[in-house]
Amino acid sequence: MNSFEIHALKQRTKDIIFQVTAIVGLLFAVTVLLLLLINVFQDGWGRLSWQFISSYPSRKPESAGIIAGLAGSFFMVSLAALLSVPVGIGAAIYLEEYGKKNRLGKFIEINTANLAGVPSIVYGLLGLGLFVRWFQLDRSILAGSLTMSLLIMPVIIIATREAIKAVPQGIREASYAVGATKWQTIWHHLLPISFPTILTGIILAVSRAIGETAPLITIGALTYVTFLPKNITSEFTILPIQIFNWVSRPQQAFHENAAAAIIVLIAFTLLLNSVAIILRNKFSR
Amino acid sequence: MNMRQMPALETRNLNLHYGTNHALKNISLGISENFVVALIGPSGCGKSTYLRLFNRMNDMIDGVKIDGDVLFNGKDIYKSNLRVEHVRKKIGMVFQKPNPFPKTIFENVAYGLKVNGVSNKKFIEETVEKSLKQAALWEEVKDTLKKSALALSGGQQQRLCIARALAVEPSVLLMDEPASALDPLSSSKIEELIYELKKKYTILIVTHNMQQAARVSDKTAFFYLGQLIEYDDTKQIFINPKEERTQNYITGRFG
């Protein structure tokens, strides 16, 4: 073997070592995910029952349930989506179709990118200072929803912008060329064409909202609630806070409750995420 | 030169900048009604930019600055209080790549009427039929009007786009290399169509195809590096150009 061949062999070996490392790394990530799921299911599956889903929390772990958290999460997230979807889409349209050239647009763009990276707990303090205290909404569902809507708005804005940006320029030109106004072009063409992608973004944002815990702890959502929310001014709890409460206790039985509630939470978020991913793969090119 | 009547389209001392790039340099040009004018020149010479001035399509591009007059029937379309949507309705445009909306054939043609506030159903149906006939597409699609426009072939799509432009009754048609993205057969169909349309419309067409320019146009303008080098009867330009640069371009020495 000459030195060239030795060199080539060395390179090939390194190449293979790298690939093996990468695959081991991937397997590691997959294993961790599986381990997480298996563990949660092992711990919680036994507790999952209609009784568990339909009961209020209790001091006795075996009779406790998640109905208050489920209901609170459902109302809080629905209202948050209702608030942030129209505003987020509107903001995205402005940034993409109106504000691209001006300073305000560029400033808002940086601002939005930054907001997307602000820790969720900081939104919680914003909600506490602004909605709970200043607007005196107290620890109501409305205060929680408003806080959460601000938190997921950057996600919706960024997803919608990407979706609108992906509409071919030719469609805009064609519409303008027959005398359509800007809003007509947006309403008749850009929004319908980008709708599936926007929907994907909304679903991901909702999924994120369902799993968020910290900001609602900060605004003071309760941990022990034995009633269903009656209206938007009711006090409430959410499923993740219920889980947090149970995890924080030392008793093994409460940990099992937490695991069972996590199964429910994961079922929701994974379902939404899968729908979003399928939707996107179906409509992208 | 026929300069008795007011030109349908005219620019006077027109300059256009993209940021620091001086894309059109001091262009004065008049186009009479019902004439077909071909804009020729090498890529990047400014001919497409010039075309897009007349329906204000350059407005959408960042950092464009326009000085000088752009007149349509004697009115400045940038400085007067004409709404840009009106200008675009009266000055239709056909693009290089067919760009039908992802809607039905009927909706594509009717769209211009819809956005201009027409809601009379019968009038819309008549106009759609008339426009598709003018665009020589009616016979091929009259039974599939409710089908998606995206199912049409490239050549058919381009004729659909022409029908769409005609439906709002423009008086001018701007065509930006309308046949360049098509196969030769579809291309010659479009050319025949232009020949028909020139009876009713003033047409401004950008083309890279010298034969096409010679065949369809009455007058030809040669652009080079943002300048209007020569503007004359097509015959004159192709047989006996005054400028050497024109001569070099049309004989294929550069471009």
Next chain:
Amino acid sequence: MNGSSTLLPVSETTEKNRSPFSFSREAYVVTREKVVHAILMLCALVSVFTTLGIILVLLFQTIEFFKEVPIINFLTDTQWTPLFQDKHFGIMPLLSGTLLTSLIALSVSVPLGLIIAIYLSEYAPSFLRKLLKPFLEVLAGIPTIVYGYFALITVTPLLQNIFPSLSGFNALSPGIVMGIMILPLVTSLSEDALRMVPKGLREGGYALGASKLQVSLSIVFPSAFSGIVASVILAFSRAIGETMIVAIAAGQLPNLTANPLQPVATMTSYIVQVSQGDTPYGTLAYNTIFAVAITLFIFTFLLNIISFRLRKKYFSMGGD
């Protein structure tokens, strides 16, 4: 078809009998455009007001806090005990806890994420990439509270087999789990950056007889470096701001230590701790969370801006 009459809209020439109001359509359309523009701008401004709101709320309470606690104490004191009798207000233990857990997270997610990203962009067959991308997204979609449970209930006992001195609450376990949590972020952003590198550069390397690994490491990786750095910085920012994992598994004990086996408190877990308790609003102890939050905000803000700039510059460079 001559003169100015050609400029009339269709509605006026062809639809005289349609509606008695058609003459006002012009005005209606123009007004509608203006109203829509204003509404959309207002929507966009909500994002500005949000930032403004965050800054004002945090600043307002923080000023209250600094009226009672000198800023120099806040920055230099080595103890953080606002909830005890002997009160100290040094942010350092919280900072060290935050940095410790974040650095552990990065030391898991950055090497792993980069190797996977290079593998996905340079080696993996497209079917594998199509399979793995959604998997990574699923991983990213799991709520952090679930990761917190995982860290406390599963990972800590596992690690105790390896490190017998590991306490039940510690920095190591939540750090590692946080690393898994931000792995998808590092991987997918880095992969985006790697795939932006023009094919021609790679071909240039291959043409010289370089192996795939040589091309990946000596040509592709350096070309994508600023894009990759942007993704790492963003991951760092995410780790600093992550709350529930550390709140559950790190122990909420402000501890100025670099020992990952001990319990620590982070800035975020401290805020959770106070929010959960019954500390009355407006008290000094309560105001501490705003002072901590503003510190947290400044850190993440700086990191986000740097990352955004780098990314923007990198992607616009490759764009044309």
